[in-house]
Amino acid sequence: MQLPLMMFVLPFAGALIVAIGGYFVKSLPRVTTIGVMLALAVLSVFSLVQVMQHGTIRVVVGGWDAIVPGGPPLGIEWVLDPFSACIAVVVAVVGLACFVGSADSVERELKRRDTFYYSASLLVVAGLMGMSVTADLFNLFVFIEVSSLSAYALVAAGGRGAPRAAIRYLLLGSLGASLYLLGVGFLYAATGSLNMADVAARLMLPATDTRLPVVAGIFIVIGLGVKMGLFPCTPGCPTPTPSRRSARRR
C-alpha cells in the first residue's frame, strides 16, 4: 500500500504542474488546484477508512529497513495510523474549503500572480501532508521547512507592508525550525536513531542517559513554540496579516 506516499506526491506534483503549466494556459492553475485538492480530500478520507478497517499502513521508503539486527532503521518510514489519517483528512478538507472560498478574491487581488499563489499554497499543503504521515524526526524538519518557506513567500505576496511582516516571520520561523533541528541532534546523540517509534522505545531503556533527552525536549518545545507563537515565546512575534487577503492559512 503506497497511500502515504500518494498523499504527499499528489499536492507536490500539482504544485509543479501549476507552476509550469500556468505560464501557458491561463485558467489552468485554479482548475488544477481545486481538482488536486478534491482528489486529495477523497484520497485521505479513503485512507482513513482503510486504516480504520485494516490497521496501520507502514511504508519504508526505498526499502531501507534495519540491516543490523536490533539496530535503528536506516531509511525513512512513513506511517499512516488512525491519528495521522485524521490529521490528513483535516488538512485536505480545510485546504479544499480554503481554495474554493478564496478563488474569487484571488482573482480580484492577484490578477497576474495567481499561478504563484496556487503553486505556493499547494506546496504548503504538501508540506502539511508530509508532516502528518512521516515517522522520521529529520524528515519532519524537512517538511516543516517546505511548508514554512512557501508560507513566507505567500505572506510576502500581500500588499503594502507585507515584505516587512514576511521577513520578520521568516527570521523567527527559521530560528524556531533550527532550534527544533538542534533538539533532534541531541536526541540522535542520545539514542542513535531518528525513527519516532524507535526513539521512543530507546528512551524507555533503563541504560539511556536522561540528560541529553531532557535538553533535546527543551530545544524542541522552545523551537516549535517560537514557530507557533506560543505564550512565553511571543515577544517579537510577527503579525503576518498586513493586507486584506482572505483565506490565509497558518
Added chain:
Amino acid sequence: MNNVLISKGPYFAFAVVVLVGLYLMIAHRNLVTAVVGLAIFQNGIILFFILIAYQFPATVPILTEEATKAYKHDPAHEQVDHDAGSADDDGDADHANHPSDASEYAAMPHPSANGSLDPADAPTKRPYANPIPHALMLTAIVVGVATLGLAIAILLRLQAETGSVEDELGMPDDQRREVTA
C-alpha cells in the same frame, strides 16, 4: 578544566558560533544583519551534527572491496551475513526480498563489533564514522540555502518598496518611516 577544554573543545566552538548568530539576530535593527545571523546560527547547528558524527580513531565510511572481503571471511559475522541474505552464492530469490544495495551495505563492519580503536592501525581495521549525520546536514544545507535565497528576495522587495532594510519593530511612532507605496 584543561582536559575538558581539549576533549570538548569543538563543542565550545559550536556554542560560540550559535551564540554569535543569535546575538546578530537580536541585537541589530538592520535586517540584513539579522539574516546573516540566521545563516551563522544554522551553520552552527550543522557544525554540531558533524561533531556528534565524529569519534577520534574512526575513519571515513567508504566501503572498500578489501574491507568487504575481510568482513565476509570473518567467521564472527556469518550469522549476520546469513540474516541479511548477502552471501554471494545466494539465489536471486533472496535478492527479491532485499534490495541489492541494502544487502551489500550489510557487509559493512559494525563499528562496535569489530573495529580497532588503535589509531595506529590501518584504516581498514578501524571502525567507520557514522555517515548519517553528514547526509542529514547535506539536506539541512540545502534548506538553509533556500531560506537565505527567499530572505534576500524579500529584502530586495522591502528595499524597493520602502527604501530601507531596517526593522521598525519597537520604534516610537514618530520615528517610523511612512510607507509611500
